[in-house]
Amino acid sequence: MAPKVQRIVVQRGDSRRSAQQGYFASAYNTLTSAENATVIRSIAMFGAAVAFFSSSWSEFILPPL
Template sequence: MPPKQRAVAARYQPDQRGLLASAYSGLTSPDNATVVRSVLVFGAAVAFLHSSFSELLLPA
């Protein structure tokens, strides 16, 4: 007969870091790199199109 295995319940331990530290580690996580990069590129494009530099795109 195989030995009996006792199930050990894992306790939930809340994150001890603060809000800013958790946000920073979430933004710099390799899993979120593509999403963060996409949001930054979109923001840069909106800022460019809203600025006076967007007149460079108009035909002469």
């Protein structure tokens, strides 16, 4: 009996990833991807909170004496 024919379908990869990118373009694409949006937002909020609490503006949230 002859062997059955198996067909393998090869899909083309994402054209953005196959092209060589520089360091900054690759970092920008990684930071702006939808998969990383929540992580980037939480890091930005943490940085804003640290900047606020280390500034003189944080005295406004202290209760009056």
